[in-house]
Amino acid sequence: METTExxxxxxxxxxRQIIADDLQTGKHQKSITRFPPEPNGxxxxxxxxxxxxxxxxxxxxxxxxxxxxxxxxxxxEDVAYVRxxxxxxxxxxxxxxxxxxxxxxxFPKLYEYAVELIKRGKAYVCQLSPDEMREYRxxxxxxxxxxxxxxxxxxxxxxxxxxxKAGQLAEGTHVLRAKIDMASPNVNMRxxxxxRILKAHHHRTGDTWKIYPMYDYTHCLSDMLxxxxxxxxxxxxxxxxxxxxxxxxTLETPCHPRQIEFARLNLTYTVMSKRKLLKMVEGxxxxxxxxxxxxxxxxxxxxxxxxASIRNFCKTIGxxxxxxxxxxxxxxxxxxxxxxxxxxxxxxxxxxxKVVIDNYxxxxxxxMIGQNHPQNPEMGERTIPFTRELYIEREDFMENxxxxxxxxxxxxxxxLRYGYLVRYVSHVKDEATGEITEIHCSYDPDTxxxxxxxxxxxxxxxxxxxxxxGLPVTVRLYDRLFSVEDxxxxxxxxxxxxLNPQSKVVVSCAIAEPSLAKLQPGETVQFERQGYFCADxxxxxxxxxxxxxxxxxRDSWESKK
RNA sequence: UGGGGGAUGGUCUAAUGGUAAGGCAGCGGACUCUGACUCCGCUUAUCAAGGUUCGAGCCCUUGUCCCCCAGCCA
Numbered sequence: 001m002e003t004t005e006x007x008x009x010x011x012x013x014x015x016r017q018i019i020a021d022d023l024q025t026g027k028h029q030k031s032i033t034r035f036p037p038e039p040n041g042x043x044x045x046x047x048x049x050x051x052x053x054x055x056x057x058x059x060x061x062x063x064x065x066x067x068x069x070x071x072x073x074x075x076x077e078d079v080a081y082v083r084x085x086x087x088x089x090x091x092x093x094x095x096x097x098x099x100x101x102x103x104x105x106x107f108p109k110l111y112e113y114a115v116e117l118i119k120r121g122k123a124y125v126c127q128l129s130p131d132e133m134r135e136y137r138x139x140x141x142x143x144x145x146x147x148x149x150x151x152x153x154x155x156x157x158x159x160x161x162x163x164x165k166a167g168q169l170a171e172g173t174h175v176l177r178a179k180i181d182m183a184s185p186n187v188n189m190r191x192x193x194x195x196r197i198l199k200a201h202h203h204r205t206g207d208t209w210k211i212y213p214m215y216d217y218t219h220c221l222s223d224m225l226x227x228x229x230x231x232x233x234x235x236x237x238x239x240x241x242x243x244x245x246x247x248x249x250t251l252e253t254p255c256h257p258r259q260i261e262f263a264r265l266n267l268t269y270t271v272m273s274k275r276k277l278l279k280m281v282e283g284x285x286x287x288x289x290x291x292x293x294x295x296x297x298x299x300x301x302x303x304x305x306x307x308a309s310i311r312n313f314c315k316t317i318g319x320x321x322x323x324x325x326x327x328x329x330x331x332x333x334x335x336x337x338x339x340x341x342x343x344x345x346x347x348x349x350x351x352x353x354k355v356v357i358d359n360y361x362x363x364x365x366x367x368m369i370g371q372n373h374p375q376n377p378e379m380g381e382r383t384i385p386f387t388r389e390l391y392i393e394r395e396d397f398m399e400n401x402x403x404x405x406x407x408x409x410x411x412x413x414x415x416l417r418y419g420y421l422v423r424y425v426s427h428v429k430d431e432a433t434g435e436i437t438e439i440h441c442s443y444d445p446d447t448x449x450x451x452x453x454x455x456x457x458x459x460x461x462x463x464x465x466x467x468x469x470g471l472p473v474t475v476r477l478y479d480r481l482f483s484v485e486d487x488x489x490x491x492x493x494x495x496x497x498x499l500n501p502q503s504k505v506v507v508s509c510a511i512a513e514p515s516l517a518k519l520q521p522g523e524t525v526q527f528e529r530q531g532y533f534c535a536d537x538x539x540x541x542x543x544x545x546x547x548x549x550x551x552x553x554r555d556s557w558e559s560k561k
Numbered sequence: 562u563g564g565g566g567g568a569u570g571g572u573c574u575a576a577u578g579g580u581a582a583g584g585c586a587g588c589g590g591a592c593u594c595u596g597a598c599u600c601c602g603c604u605u606a607u608c609a610a611g612g613u614u615c616g617a618g619c620c621c622u623u624g625u626c627c628c629c630c631a632g633c634c635a
Binding site for chain 2: 012013036037038040070072073075076130133134137138139140141142143144171172174175184185186187188190193195196197198212214215216218219235236237238239240241242261263268274275316317318319320321322323324325326327329330332333334336340341345347371374375404405406407415416417418419449450451458459460461462463526528529530531553554555556557558559560
């Protein structure tokens with residue numbers, strides 16, 4: 001077996017080096033890896049890291065990466081998850097070998113290996129209760145005690161194991177244990193359970209099996225059976241590596257995959273464990289696994305994140321062995337980068353205030369021309385109807401603007417993007433509320449399209465939508481799901497108490513340029529000055545699209561204020 | 562107080578005995594029909610103390626702090 005010790009923390013290079021060495025020495029012809037999710041929940045951004053790593057290194061070395069479901073605990077698993085996981089991996093842009101693999105496909109072989117273990121005197125059936133077993137296991141500082149059932153004869157073990165398999169014994173009464181060392185300083189080696197009785201319906205094998213193998217026993221053998229060369233997993237399995245190796249060594253298997261560990265992903269302002277995500281879904285704290293606020297792959301997809309942005313994110317954070325918490329801003333930067341080049345621009349007013357162009361003819365509709373992308377003429381252009389009454393963003397007008405404010409205000413001239421230069425005339429205010437209800441402007445007919453023939457410049461360009469031709473839309477603005485950087489930092493506070501009440505804001509009076517009516521669900525556009533918005537692929541009302549905000553634009557005005 | 566890991570700016574990653582580099586964040590500036598994008602500039606780091614060496618983030622010694630492990634979960 002491999003005895004090489006890890007050194008240093010540069011896991012990716014470490015992994016690459018090991019693989020390169022193994023290939024060069026002829027130990028392996030190509031590298032075969034696997035991505036082994038348990039189908040007990042949806043995949044999240046943390047899995048994406050593992051997916052990119054496993055599929056990535058296989059690709060780099062002309063090998064393949066298997067998709068294998070680690071479905072050894074039927075009580076937690078479901079076919080719905082199996083389906084969703086496959087979709088998510090595909091969507092991320094990866095493909096596995098000829099077929100999807102399942103640990104449950106190996107149940108017969110795994111059983112044979114267990115019998116072999118018993119025959120070699122390396123496993124025994126134990127009747128200690130769970131409580132007793134915990135007692136016998138010892139503690140972190142004290143060695144365990146040997147089970148009174150440890151030295152049964154091979155024949156008796158074989159017979160009992162057969163009875164377990166046949167369903168003749170009750171759940172919790174008997175388990176099969178590896179006979180290793182109850183005094184091992186590594187508690188994982190203190191005669192770990194390798195099979196338990198579970199009379200649950202399995203989503204693939206039905207009621208065939210009454211006993212199910214444990215992870216530690218299953219994983220190494222599954223890897224071996226598939227000819228996996230490098231088995232990449234997260235840090236918490238480091239203590240399990242001796243057991244992984246013990247099973248393969250004891251069984252003298254024809255090949256022996258090498259387990260290498262790396263740190264799992266943590267992000268600020270979110271939680272990552274499936275257990276917690278499940279709690280949020282079941283407790284209806286979110287609308288489902290694909291709620292756009294969730295950092296699940298399907299949530300991110302619905303939110304408008306692209307596969308490329310997630311792959312780039314995984315590349316940029318790297319692989320290491322030290323626990324870290326990546327700033328959410330890194331992920332957000334990746335999606336901005338990607339969407340900036342591919343999303344078409346549109347105008348949409350989220351918080352409208354009416355503007356009347358006093359000197360613009362009533363009833364006239366002019367079709368203005370807007371570039372779909374300011375840096376890429378190949379993306380074409382669209383027309384935008386301009387009318388006497390328009391809406392602009394409420395925050396684009398200020399009664400008493402500071403010198404640094406470049407938008408509309410008393411005595412100011414600004415450009416309506418792709419429209420006209422307009423000058424402030426007056427504004428109307430609701431006496432009772434103090435709210436501005438209407439702004440009157442005059443336009444310069446010589447500035448159609450937005451540029452002045454006399455070459456005069458204006459500092460501000462604002463976006464607008466025709467009041468009469470505009471398309472009402474629903475937009476959902478998302479803030480971070482949690483209000484604190486590390487929702488799990490304080491162990492006395494439940495992470496659910498850290499949920500951010502502002503995490504979802506629905507804007508129903510938004511109005512957008514009419515060209516948005518043609519947008520397909522799932523497509524993303526940039527609402528100029530507002531951010532990137534994805535037409536919700538799940539929810540959409542005919543003629544009144546629902547948009548999820550993917551991410552905001554950076555706004556230096558915000559920081560200058 | 563057992564075992565296994567880890568520690569480089571605010572954050573993440575690189576530098577394998579030879580000028581501590583890059584991304585994100587931050588700050589300043591240029592440009593701009595998006596206060597976006599783009600471009601330019603700047604601030605900030607080797608856990609500590611010893612040792613080896615011409616030279617140490619890297620090697621050695623001793624500490625400190627952090628994470629994981631006592632499921633019939635994975």
